[in-house]
Amino acid sequence: MVFSSALFLFLFLPLTLLGYYLSPKKIKNYWLLATSLVFFAWGGVSATAILLVSIAFNYGYGLLIQKYINSPKAYVWLSLGMTTNLILLGVFKYANFAIENMNRVLVSFEVPSIPSSNIVLPVGISFYTFHSLSYLVDIYRGKTLAQKNVFDLSLYICMFSQLIAGPIIRYSDVWLQLKSRTHTLKKFSSGIERFLLGLGKKVLLANTFARIADDLMVADVTDLSALNAWLGIVCYSLQIYCDFSGYSDMAIGLGRMFGFEFMENFNFPYLAKSIKEFWRRWHISLSSFFRDYVYIPLGGNKVAVSRTYLNLLIVFFLTGFWHGASWTFVVWGLFHGFFMVIERLGFGKVLDNTWKPLANTYALLVVMFAWVLFRSETLSYALLFWKAMFHFQLSAQQWELFMNYMNLEFYIAFLIAVLGSLDLFGKIQYRLNMFMSEQQNIKILFVTYTLNFVTVCFYASILILSSMYLIAGTYNPFIYYRF
Numbered sequence: 001m002v003f004s005s006a007l008f009l010f011l012f013l014p015l016t017l018l019g020y021y022l023s024p025k026k027i028k029n030y031w032l033l034a035t036s037l038v039f040f041a042w043g044g045v046s047a048t049a050i051l052l053v054s055i056a057f058n059y060g061y062g063l064l065i066q067k068y069i070n071s072p073k074a075y076v077w078l079s080l081g082m083t084t085n086l087i088l089l090g091v092f093k094y095a096n097f098a099i100e101n102m103n104r105v106l107v108s109f110e111v112p113s114i115p116s117s118n119i120v121l122p123v124g125i126s127f128y129t130f131h132s133l134s135y136l137v138d139i140y141r142g143k144t145l146a147q148k149n150v151f152d153l154s155l156y157i158c159m160f161s162q163l164i165a166g167p168i169i170r171y172s173d174v175w176l177q178l179k180s181r182t183h184t185l186k187k188f189s190s191g192i193e194r195f196l197l198g199l200g201k202k203v204l205l206a207n208t209f210a211r212i213a214d215d216l217m218v219a220d221v222t223d224l225s226a227l228n229a230w231l232g233i234v235c236y237s238l239q240i241y242c243d244f245s246g247y248s249d250m251a252i253g254l255g256r257m258f259g260f261e262f263m264e265n266f267n268f269p270y271l272a273k274s275i276k277e278f279w280r281r282w283h284i285s286l287s288s289f290f291r292d293y294v295y296i297p298l299g300g301n302k303v304a305v306s307r308t309y310l311n312l313l314i315v316f317f318l319t320g321f322w323h324g325a326s327w328t329f330v331v332w333g334l335f336h337g338f339f340m341v342i343e344r345l346g347f348g349k350v351l352d353n354t355w356k357p358l359a360n361t362y363a364l365l366v367v368m369f370a371w372v373l374f375r376s377e378t379l380s381y382a383l384l385f386w387k388a389m390f391h392f393q394l395s396a397q398q399w400e401l402f403m404n405y406m407n408l409e410f411y412i413a414f415l416i417a418v419l420g421s422l423d424l425f426g427k428i429q430y431r432l433n434m435f436m437s438e439q440q441n442i443k444i445l446f447v448t449y450t451l452n453f454v455t456v457c458f459y460a461s462i463l464i465l466s467s468m469y470l471i472a473g474t475y476n477p478f479i480y481y482r483f
Helices: 006-022 025-041 045-067 072-108 125-140 150-158 171-179 185-216 226-257 275-281 284-295 305-323 327-352 356-375 379-388 396-405 408-421 424-437 441-471
Strands: none
Touching: 006 025, 006 441, 025 045, 025 150, 045 072, 045 125, 045 150, 072 125, 125 150, 125 171, 125 284, 150 171, 185 226, 185 408, 185 441, 226 356, 226 379, 226 396, 226 408, 275 284, 275 327, 275 356, 284 305, 305 327, 327 356, 327 379, 356 379, 408 424
C-alpha cells in the first residue's frame, strides 16, 4: 500500500484517524502501532515477520547497551547490534546481487554457479534498519535512553507515515514525542495541507513526467536523438524530485496529523550551486545520517587531506549502495563523490566566485548526468544514453516522437514543477504575508478571508484531481518504494 492510492486515501487513512482521535490518550500509540503493522502487512506477512524480528533484537540490544553504558561491554553489545542489523539488511537486500557477481567469476573458472536465492526485498527494510542503527548508536553516545516500552520502540521503527521512504527519523529527535505530544487544530490542518501538497506533487506532476521518462529511457537508445534523450532525463529529474519530495511531504503531513513533527527532507535541491550544496538540500535525512554515523566517525575532515577524500568516497560509495544492489547505484554514488572531491580540491572556491546561474547550471548538469546512472539498469546502457545526449542528428521520426509528448498536460506540469523547484511559490507566499502585515485592519480581514477561500479551493482541487487520476487507474509508479 502506498499513500498515493485510493485504498489509502479513502479507507485506511480515514479509519486510522477516526480510531486515533476516538482513542483515550493512553492507547493512541497502541492504535497507531496496530494500524502501522496492518499497513506494512499489506506488502506481505513474511515481510512483517522480518520487521518484528528486527524490532525484538533491537529492543534487547538497546537495553543491554544501556545496562553496561560507559563500560567495554556496551561497545560489545553495540557492535553485535549493528552487525545483526547489517546482516539482516545484507541478506535480504544484497544476497541476490552477491550471488550474481560471484557466479560471473565462477563461470570464468568453469566452476558450477551458485543457485539464485530468489530472496524478495522486504518493503522499507533500508529505512527501518537505519532507524534501528541510529537508536542503538544514540544510546551508546548518551544522546538518549533505551526505550523500556517495546510498543513505543516498535512505533518509532515502523510508524507507517515514514516507514516506506522516510524521512529517516532519529530516535533522539522523537523519543519525547512518543511519550507526549500536542494535538491542535492548527497542527492537524497544516498536516492536511502538507499531505495534499505532496499528493499533488506525486500524482499530478511526478506521474506525468514518469510516463515520458519511462518511455524514453527504456527505448532503443541507439536510435535516440539528443532532443529526446534530454527530454527523457529532464523529465526523470523532475519525476524523481516530485516523487520523493512529494512522498516526504505526505510523510511529514501525516506525522503532524498524529501530533508528530518530523525533520524536513528537501530544501529545493535544484537551486544548488555545487554538488556539496546539492547534498545539503537533497534527501537531508540520509545525507545527515551518513555524515554523523559514517563520515565523522571515520575522521571527517579532521584527518590528513588524502584521508578526507577517501572518507568522502567511502560515504558516497555507501550512499549509492544503500539505494540498491546494482553497480549503477554504486557508480552513481561514486560519481557524486568524485565531484565532491573535485570541489574540495579547490573548484568549490571557483564556484563561490562564479555567476550564480552558471554555477547552478554546472550543478544541474552533474546531477542530471548522474540521474542517467541512477535510472539505468546497466552501466552499458547509461554510457549509450550519455552518448545519445550528444547525438544531434534529428530524424523526422524522432521529431514526431518528441512532439507526441508536447501537450497541454505536459506544459502545465512542467511549468508548475520548474517554478516550484525554484521556490517561486514560496517567495510569492512570503510577499503576500509581507503585504498583509502592512495593511490596515479592515483590509487585512478582507485579504485574509480571500486568501483562506483561495487556499481551501486550491487544496480541494488537488484532492479532487488526484482522486480522479487514481480512480481512473492512471500510471502511478513510485521510485523509492523498492529501496
